[in-house]
Amino acid sequence: MHFKKSLDLLLVHCQGELGHVLMGGAPEIPGETMLDKMNHINTVDDSLRRFVTFEPRAHVAQSVNLIVAPTRDDADAGFIVLQADRAHPMSGSNCICVVTALLESGRVAMREPETMVRLDTPAGLIVARARCKGGRCLSVSLDNVPSFAELLDHQIETPWGRIKVDVAFGGVYYALVDADRIGLAIAPENARALAEAGIALKRLLADQVTVRHPTLIGVDEIAYVMFRHREPDGAVRTCTTLPPGRVDRSPCGTGSSANLATLFARNELSVGDGRISRSIIGGEFLVEAIGETQVGGRGAVLPRITGRGYVYGRSELRCALDDPFGAGFALSDTWGPQVDLLLSPGV
The missing domain is CATH 3.10.310.10 (Diaminopimelate Epimerase; Chain A, domain 1)
Incomplete structure (x- = not known):
């Protein structure tokens, strides 16, 4: 080129x-x-x-x-x-x-x-x-684009034992894992360990889970693993891990959209509701469900992400x-x- x-x-x-x-x-x-x-x-x-x-x-x-x-x-x-x-x-x-x-x-x-x-x-x-x-x-x-849950509480074999993951689309595909399932808190001092765990899980998921977006040709892999933790004030602490082995410094808009889709699929959130997504270093996005729709015959939520650059x-x-x-x-x-x-x- x-x-x-x-x-x-x-x-x-x-x-x-x-x-x-x-x-x-x-x-x-x-x-x-x-x-x-x-x-x-x-x-x-x-x-x-x-x-x-x-x-x-x-x-x-x-x-x-x-x-x-x-x-x-x-x-x-x-x-x-x-x-x-x-x-x-x-x-x-x-x-x-x-x-x-x-x-x-x-x-x-x-x-x-x-x-x-x-x-x-x-x-x-x-x-x-x-x-x-x-x-x-x-x-x-x-x-954001319509976001939907692909799998909820799907079990995979890992070095941490058999753990449950959610797989959802929020602009790309995510595997969403509760951080306590791998014994790590989402905190700056654990950034290296979280990054390595996320990349290890991404490799395992590639062998154990198949995804294919119903309308977007070529969108057919779990791009990232996002660890999450629900905080006392109702916010969701997030840590998206990216190849070759680092963590997102932001709360991650597409990952937060994917997480919103899992909450919507579990009826833990309705249209008009919102959540704060908080990053590993404390940055925040407001994540709101502004509507619902269908994607390839499956229910989807319409997310709105608010932040600052x-x-x-x-x-x-x-x-x-x-x-x-x-x-x-x-x-x-x-x-x-x-x-x-x-x-x-x-x-």
């Missing part, structure tokens, strides 16, 4: 989770729909993803969001989440970063006190409402044709022992 001379990124975080936004310089990605474009990156040419998500231009605890022209008339922009393992169809924290970047950069016109932004994603249309003042986004509310800088990545590390690299000292799984040659 041939790039322009440089790539222009805005540096953004959402509740501590880095979601940098690639605003310009990227090559055209083939595909009639955003899902086609994501599948092209994942199955045909992943050189751009590797260039922006591996060392020496990146590090393990970040995502890069590729901004592209929308493929549908009712969207203001399109975006695809690029991470170290692959391109993903949706992410709540990354979506908040994208909306914040589009508005605060002027790419999409900001209107105070509220601006609506419609985003074309591989998972579907996301409608975002940003509360704005003085040229800043004070909060972003995302109407912060633009903190800008970066220009230059592409030198004689750079010996143009394809990127990663080392196990920071990426963990599973790093080899990410570095197999692309197709």
Whole structure:
């Protein structure tokens, strides 16, 4: 894949989770729909993803969001989440970063006190409402794609014994595990142990559980394991684990949507109800059930995620044709022992 001379990124975080936004310089990605474009990156040419998500231009605890022209008339922009393992169809924290970047950069016109932004994603249309003042986004509310429970209390064999997991879709597929089932509290001092446990469970789930989204071709794996714990004030403490072995710094919008779907399926929550999702470092999202629908014949909830992103800088990545590390690299000292799984040659 041939790039322009440089790539222009805005540096953004959402509740501590880095979601940098690639605003310009990227090559055209083939595909009639955003899902086609994501599948092209994942199955045909992943050189751009590797260039922006591996060392020496990146590090393990970040995502890069590729901004592209929308493929549908009712969207203001399109975006695809690029991470170290692959391109993903949706992410709540990354979506908040994208909306914040589009508005605060002027790419999409900001209107105070509220601006609506419609985003074309591989998972579907996301409608975002940003509360704005003085040229800043004070909060972003995302109407996420329909989310549904695939399996409840499904038992799998693990090194911690036979444990129960929920499997749900919230923009990507999640396995949701109560943290006490592996004997760990969701706390900063346990981040390394939680990350390693989550990646181990993801490998086990790949052998024991099969998923396939009823309408989104190519969305057919459990992307992440999210640990959860219900706190005394009713909030849900979350810890999403991401390949090759790290934890989400944010409360995780798509994971919180998946968890909302399990609560909805168990009749523990109704349309109009909300919950606070709280991250391992204390950041919070408000997660609300704003409606219900059907996806492929199964009941689904319509989630709304509210949080805030912060633009903190800008970066220009230059592409030198004689750079010996143009394809990127990663080392196990920071990426963990599973790093080899990410570095197999692309197709």
